[in-house]
Amino acid sequence: MEDELTRQSAVAFEPVSEITSYLLGGGGKRLRPALLLLSARYAGHCGPSAIRLAAVVELLHSATLIHDDVIDSADTRRGRPSANSRWGNHRSVLAGDWLYMQSFQMALEERNFRILDILIDLTQKMVEGELIQLEKLGRIDITEQDALRLATHKTACLFSGCARLGAVLGGFEGADEQALSEYGRYAGLAFQLVDDLLDFTASAQQLGKPVLSDLKEGKVTLPLIYAMENGHREARELVAQVLKEKEFNSVRPETLVALVNESGALDRTRTLAHDYARRAKSCLTNHADSDYARALLTLPDFILDREN
Numbered sequence: 644m645e646d647e648l649t650r651q652s653a654v655a656f657e658p659v660s661e662i663t664s665y666l667l668g669g670g671g672k673r674l675r676p677a678l679l680l681l682s683a684r685y686a687g688h689c690g691p692s693a694i695r696l697a698a699v700v701e702l703l704h705s706a707t708l709i710h711d712d713v714i715d716s717a718d719t720r721r722g723r724p725s726a727n728s729r730w731g732n733h734r735s736v737l738a739g740d741w742l743y744m745q746s747f748q749m750a751l752e753e754r755n756f757r758i759l760d761i762l763i764d765l766t767q768k769m770v771e772g773e774l775i776q777l778e779k780l781g782r783i784d785i786t787e788q789d790a791l792r793l794a795t796h797k798t799a800c801l802f803s804g805c806a807r808l809g810a811v812l813g814g815f816e817g818a819d820e821q822a823l824s825e826y827g828r829y830a831g832l833a834f835q836l837v838d839d840l841l842d843f844t845a846s847a848q849q850l851g852k853p854v855l856s857d858l859k860e861g862k863v864t865l866p867l868i869y870a871m872e873n874g875h876r877e878a879r880e881l882v883a884q885v886l887k888e889k890e891f892n893s894v895r896p897e898t899l900v901a902l903v904n905e906s907g908a909l910d911r912t913r914t915l916a917h918d919y920a921r922r923a924k925s926c927l928t929n930h931a932d933s934d935y936a937r938a939l940l941t942l943p944d945f946i947l948d949r950e951n
Contacts, residue, residue, distance in 0.1 A: 645673075647695060648698050648813070651702065656736065658734060673701060675860040678827060681935050682807075683808075684809075686814065686819075688813040695750075703742070703746045703765075706742035709735050712727050755811075764800075778794055782886075791865075795831075799830075807824040807827065822873045825926045829923035830946060833917075839857070840913060843900050843903055845951065
């Protein structure tokens with residue numbers, strides 16, 4: 644899969660190739676392509692199609708990261724300068740657009756409308772997630788339902804699509820295909836909740852970006868929602884102040900982190916993440932044991948235990 648990504652980067656239009664090589668060289672867990680490859684093997688598929696589609700979903704993910712950083716005016720990504728801070732917004736947006744189109748060009752080589760349906764659906768949902776986030780940006784009246792809907796669109800739908808693509812490659816249909824799709828969705832929700840937790844519990848070095856950067860960008864995530872729901876008036880006032888200033892001027896990040904922790908919001912978020920991980924594992928009960936089944940059962944634990 645890494646070789647395929649290198650090939651695609653090498654043949655890209657030169658202004659795009661520079662950005663793509665930079666992004667793909669910046670590391671990342673490659674969790675989405677790993678999920679697709681494991682799901683395909685779990686479903687009985689062994690062939691080049693899975694490798695090609697694993698590269699497709701990683702390129703799609705890279706395109707969303709480029710656009711996300713432009714929208715958020717982010718300066719860093721994985722501990723390095725973001726694409727937009729190096730090459731500017733215009734070139735970065737166009738590079739992201741090119742990657743979207745290149746991903747679909749690669750997927751077309753499969754000559755399989757079912758695969759294209761899945762990719763189009765998950766791409767639309769991710770764009771809808773960005774629009775939902777823009778609508779909620781800077782607002783303090785965000786609910787748990789709002790946060791989970793956003794997590795589903797922005798993160799879980801791609802995880803779900805990766806697992807579903809693996810199922811389709813292996814010939815799964817009906818309930819078997821749906822079970823793998825649900826596995827991916829629950830794993831993706833757990834992944835996003837751990838992301839939300841890490842914004843409060845990890846160091847800037849671990850995250851590769853500043854701590855509490857979500858709130859600084861106007862995003863009220865689930866730990867903050869739970870802290871404010873728990874009647875922690877001081878936490879609500881501090882969140883409102885940061886949203887107003889769009890910066891940590893009169894509020895110290897560590898003060899807010901301590902209040903959220905004391906409110907029990909981090910434990911509540913962590914419990915929900917563990918629940919989603921458990922639900923993901925429960926989707927894998929209908930097939931015989933194999934190395935790939937065991938790997939998929941382990942993946943939610945990896946998600947829960949990650950530090951960046």
